[in-house]
Amino acid sequence: MNYRMRYMLFFIIDSCIVLSAIYMSYWLLHPTINGYSDKVILISAVTLLVSHHIAAYFFHLYDRIWSVASVRELLTIAYAVTISIATASIMQYIIKNDVYFRVMVITWMLHIIMIGGSRFLLRVLNDRESFGNTANLKRVLIVGAGQGGTMLAKNLLHAPKPDRLPIVFVDDDIGKQQLKVMNITVAGTTKDIPKLVTKHRIDEIIIAIPSLGRIGIQSIYKDCAKINLPVKVMPSIEDVMTGKVAVNEMKEVQIEDLLGRDEVKLDMIAISNKLTDKVILVTGAGGSIGSEICRQVMNFQPKQLILLGHGENSIYTIHMELLQRSSGTELIPIIADIQDRARIFEVVDQYQPDVIYHAAAHKHVPLMEYNPREAVKNNIFGTKNIAEAAHDFGVKNFVMISTDKAVNPPNVMGATKRVAEMIVQNLAKNSQTKFAAVRFGNVLGSRGSVIPLFKKQIAAGGPVTVTHRDMTRFFMTIPEASRLVLQAGTLGGNGEIFVLDMGEPVKIVGLAQNLIQLSGFTEEEIKIEFTGLRPGEKMYEELLNEEEIQAEHIFPGIHIGRAKPISSEQLEVLLNKIRVEEIEQVKSMLIDIANNNINCLKSVTR
16 A cells, blocks of 8 residues: 555544544433534534644654554554644634533543554554464563563564564563563573573573673573573664664674673773874784774774785785775875884884884794794894884884783793883883883684684584693683773883783683584584693783782773883893894793793893
């Protein structure tokens, strides 16, 4: 039915209701009243008809989708009817100097009942049509009977093409137990989920508490995972209200949702002051961390963003991506190796960046055990080149990406990153540039991280390989790691090392188990195998050693540690020895120095 036909149909239905209602009221009251004039009733009926259609036009009673109407639409009917009744009453008073009060009250009630009923009949018919056959619909248990859960249930019940049927709520609020929301019972708490899933033959669980943090999601997921059903999360109400997503666009629970801690909130004003309309250079801009730093920086509309990297394909990819969202920022892709000192100095001199984020590094622990010379060249001398260029050309801020593996390292990669920290710390002593380093735990989804490997193994049917049953690591997401880098650039400048408060370390085997469950499998279907520690690996990682730990936070969720540097003379001796010594001696020396054992340098520095 097109708009014109639909409009005329409602017009005719309302006209019949309006004209008949006042006569029905008069007929109902006629035996008990005297003095009512047929002429006044006729004029009142005409007045009601005209005033109703005028009010209906202004309240849009004829162009609403009544099949999904709510209480708000019922109120618009009440407003329109009340205005038309009031208008007719005024006309009665003008003509007869009196108002047929009882007739008009009953007429008002009949209007509400019949006009409202005609509209909501469409909703009843729509609901019957939508859920006439529920056999093929997914039976859903909704976690959370608050605003989000109510919005979700309403959307599922009134969807034009429903694919899910809300069956039952659970909520940990004791005051909501056994109450009904949208005629759906709050049948228990999250602890009752396994029992309710069996009782109501649930096919899917949806967490509808948009404000719930990671800790809450992890707790609920543990309860849900016991019954091996798909678990999804409703989008945030803010995203729904702003139109970014629909209420029923549920997302899968992601592995980052199960880290057991909430993300750190940042000081956006301080970051904006550092980045807006400034020249920013990112080394390693094509890598997983570097590219995300570039994406985050773009949110603050810098004047120029210099994308520096060694691999042309990765730089091309991030450059093309950022061009699609560029709004006034000049993007400059630079193919350069941080080991090429002359080239790095040339780039910094030419573009005079205000801030440098140094994300270029070799980071794979076992691989660097086999290639220690490359780790030294890139992580130590590459960092030295870019940091000294920042110092020489007066860059305002320099932030180096470090790692938790720089703490008490038994491996080459961690040792080279600790020496890189020492280079930055020594430069900070006598420089106008504000130097800082940021230590990360493992970054979920980054190149070389365990998550992509686990996903490939699961896709291949398993087994998932874990080095040791008791191995633990700290984890964070790529966006979170990148935002921490931006925040660190606003906090320090004297060689500080910033560390995110990453909560409790996560067992790798637990991560593997969660990922198997999130992929829709059981551990019987996808086996876990333990392969033993690889070269250079530790059972657990530390973010700060005992000498570096400071209990207080410099910023909510961010610790600051001042790792003990070696002297400038000792550092120079170390670097000179690294250049000429045999690689096996270099490996041993690096690990000694990184663990604050400088005896190997004393004989040389006397």
